[in-house]
Amino acid sequence: MSALIESVSVIDASPSVVFDLELDADVHTASLHASQETATTSTGRRQLALGDEVTFRARHFGLRWRMTTRITVYERPYRFVDEQTQGPFRVLRHEHQFQDLNGVGTQMTDRMVIVAPLGLLGAVVARVLIAPYLRRLLKQRAAHIKYLAEAGDP
Template identity: 45%
Template sequence: MGGVVSHFEITTVLSASPSQVFDACLDVEAHTRSMASSRERAVGGNTRGRLAVGEMVTFQARHFGVTWQLTARITSWNPPHSFVDEQEAGPFQYWRHVHHFEPHGQGDTLMTDVIDFASPLGPLGRLADVTVLNWYMPRLVRSRNAYLAATL
């Protein structure tokens, strides 16, 4: 990936085992429920159940008053420790989300989301990243993680 990429990491402690959290993060329906505020739904690929390595799903959601679609593929898989999803098609020039899960305390999991992304359109995309997406994207991930914490 050439050009400037935005990067952020979020850690969350969840009251469930790494394998439970790993499975929940790959569950398409859990993902869409966690993103209900943006009316997200699965519209292509594997639209139900748990994703596995090599599989993909297309999500459709509404952000900033615009309907977007993003197709992601699970490109790396190390149950229950980590997996990676990467954009195959969608609004970003580049999108890569690494999910790490490790035991934490007695029965809990420390989940770390590592996300790298870049918008298209060169300098205009970089401006959108710096002024809007660098605060909006972490907020979305924190919201999803709060949903997982409440449901696990």
Template identity: 35%
Template sequence: MEEGVSITKHSGVYTLKAQQTIPLSMEKAWDFFKDPNNLSRITPPEMGFKITSSIDRMAYAGQIITYKIQVFPGIHVSWVTELTVVEAPHFFIDEQRFGPYAMWHHEHFFEDFGNETTLMHDKITYKMPLGILGDAVHELLVRKKLRAIFSFRRKIIDEILS
């Protein structure tokens, strides 16, 4: 897959895949992504992203992170994720424990691309709540919003890490 975002659906479950090259060694890229506080830096400002839990350590398996996000203008929701697997500096996985999706499983992979370059892969497997109504909202709003989030991330990661 070229750099970009693809979203597919099978048996009611969506899969988003994205990848991006980062002009840093894998270890330096990991140093940025292992800090949960950097998530707010790579999230579009209009989402009103705010971590509400105390972050006292870098990413570790079992870490619970709570935050608020704006899903629609004026509508904020709480989201709770758990880092279920952390294998520095190669990958980590976060899963929604409570939030706007019926299911959310996000895999982040880092691959040494040589010459101080890292290839970052994201794979998100998610399910919308509310059955066919949720799927309709996905087609009308969520798909576009997720693409916009990853487009923003691509741009801001290039700016911050270049």
């Protein structure tokens, strides 16, 4: 059983600015500093592109977590997808969409689908505990992206 997590934000900046901020590993790390998140890219570059992998290390729920994702779809500046290749979930697919609001900003939509391990027990934990937690993290990241994009100083 999968859980769907979605977050929508409106940002007063162009889709290309928001897209580039979302694919910046340093911006990602800064947005989640409270969980001691780090992001290490497979290329050593901070800006991710199609096929690149990034390994995240963080502390969530008092535990150390490690997850690697790969950019599997890259349609600049309107959409990209990252998917877990190693980590705590059976499946994690995160789609990022950036819709131009006729020159007055960007609607950024994060749509994440997770499937937890451990069958029915994992599905219940994912829906009750993990999905709301991930939704808060997505909103926190979106607020950070919004701040940087609107300040014009990424």
